[in-house]
Amino acid sequence: MLYLDPHIRQLMLEDAMQAFPDECCGFFYGEEINDKRYIKSMLIVENAQIGDKRRRFEISPKDYLRAEEYAEEQGLQLLGVYHSHPNSPAFPSEQDRQAAQPFFSYIIMSIYERGRNNLLSWRLNDQFQFESEEVLEASAIA
Amino acid sequence: MATVIIPTPLRKFTDNESRLSTPAANVAEALQDLAIRFPNLKKHLLDDQGQIRGFLNIFVGDADIRDLALEQTPISADAVLSIVPAIAGGRQ
Numbered sequence: 001m002l003y004l005d006p007h008i009r010q011l012m013l014e015d016a017m018q019a020f021p022d023e024c025c026g027f028f029y030g031e032e033i034n035d036k037r038y039i040k041s042m043l044i045v046e047n048a049q050i051g052d053k054r055r056r057f058e059i060s061p062k063d064y065l066r067a068e069e070y071a072e073e074q075g076l077q078l079l080g081v082y083h084s085h086p087n088s089p090a091f092p093s094e095q096d097r098q099a100a101q102p103f104f105s106y107i108i109m110s111i112y113e114r115g116r117n118n119l120l121s122w123r124l125n126d127q128f129q130f131e132s133e134e135v136l137e138a139s140a141i142a
Numbered sequence: 143m144a145t146v147i148i149p150t151p152l153r154k155f156t157d158n159e160s161r162l163s164t165p166a167a168n169v170a171e172a173l174q175d176l177a178i179r180f181p182n183l184k185k186h187l188l189d190d191q192g193q194i195r196g197f198l199n200i201f202v203g204d205a206d207i208r209d210l211a212l213e214q215t216p217i218s219a220d221a222v223l224s225i226v227p228a229i230a231g232g233r234q
Contacts, residue, residue, distance in 0.1 A: 023232055049230070056232035061199050061206070064226050068150060078150040081229055088233035096231035099197045101151035102186060106231075 002105055002121050003038045005138040009119065015044050016084035016111045022053035025083040027067045028107070029076040037079050037105060038138065043067055056095070057083045080105030080121075087112055090120040092130045100124045105133055144221040146172060151227060155183035164223075169200055170213035172223055187225070199226040 008028070015024045025047050030040040045067070049058040059067075059081070071078040081104055085093075090110040092100070100106060106122045121133040143163040148156050156162065156176075166172035173194065177184035189195050200207045201224040207215045217223055 025229070049232075055234075057230060059229040061201065061226045061228070064149075064229055065224065071150065083231060085233040093232060093234045099228060099230045101149075101197075101227045101229075103151040103154055 001036050002107075002133055002135045003036060003138045004119075004135055005039060008039055008042050009137075011042060011044075012082050012107065013109060013111075013117055013119070016086075016109045016117070019047065019053075019084060019086075020111050020113075021086045023047055023049075023055070023057040023084050023086060025057040025059055025081065027070075027078060028080055028082060028105075029071055029074060030079050032077060032079065039079065041074060041076060042082070043070055054086060055088075078104075080107060082107035082109065084109045084111050090118045092122050096122075097124075097128070097130055100128075100130065106130070107135075143219060144172065144217045144223055146176065147222060147224045149225055149227050152183060152186055152225065155180050155186065166217060168213070168217060169202065169207055169215045169223065172217060173200075173213075197228040197230065199228055200224070201226055 026044045028039050028042040030038045045059050045063045047053050047057045048060040049056045085108055090108040102124050108120055110118045121135045122130040123133050125131050143165050146162045146164055148160050164172045164175045166175050173187050202215055202217055202221055
């Protein structure tokens with residue numbers, strides 16, 4: 001279960017809208033307590049995909065290593081990756097599944113030209129398949 | 143002994159250790175060493191043919207082993223080997 005601060009959710013959506021029609025990507029950080037993940041910070045990362053960024057994203061190894069360093073500096077856990085699906089549902093594709101890592105939460109945002117959007121989160125199970133992960137507003141923590 | 147840096151998503155298989163030491167002399171031996179010590183980690187490092195899984199990059203120092211000698215890249219006692227997940231994907 002993910003607890004997402006509305007401000008961070010807004011920043012992710014703004015990144016997705018700014019990148020539109022390309023895909024955006026980045027990391028998010030926080031704490032995991034009893035299987036509940038509290039997202040406290042995020043890091044926008046360049047989509048390093050060479051070629052069509054409207055249907056693919058890639059994060060460079062250098063940016064990945066920097067993201068791990070940022071977690072250590074902040075005393076937070078690197079909890080996952082977000083990216084957008086422009087004009088497409090927030091469901092993971094086969095490309096998403098093949099590249100997915102265990103443990104990480106994968107937030108996917110669907111973004112449409114007319115401003116409609118949706119945000120869902122997914123996690124890989126032991127059979128390398130995605131399972132939906134509930135996303136709640138951080139204000140619901142209490 | 144060389145140091146291996148474990149990325150966050152794989153630490154649940156290494157008892158949450160982020161840095162491990164290995165006496166291995168090259169990258170292949172280092173990965174085999176980890177696979178033996180942490181059996182649940184193995185399928186996340188190596189495929190059914192024993193090759194390094196796709197979507198996983200291995201760096202020795204700042205260099206990608208694809209630019210060196212791949213799995214046969216030697217590692218010295220003071221080397222730092224980083225396992226770096228390739229983060230990628232996209233819509234259908």
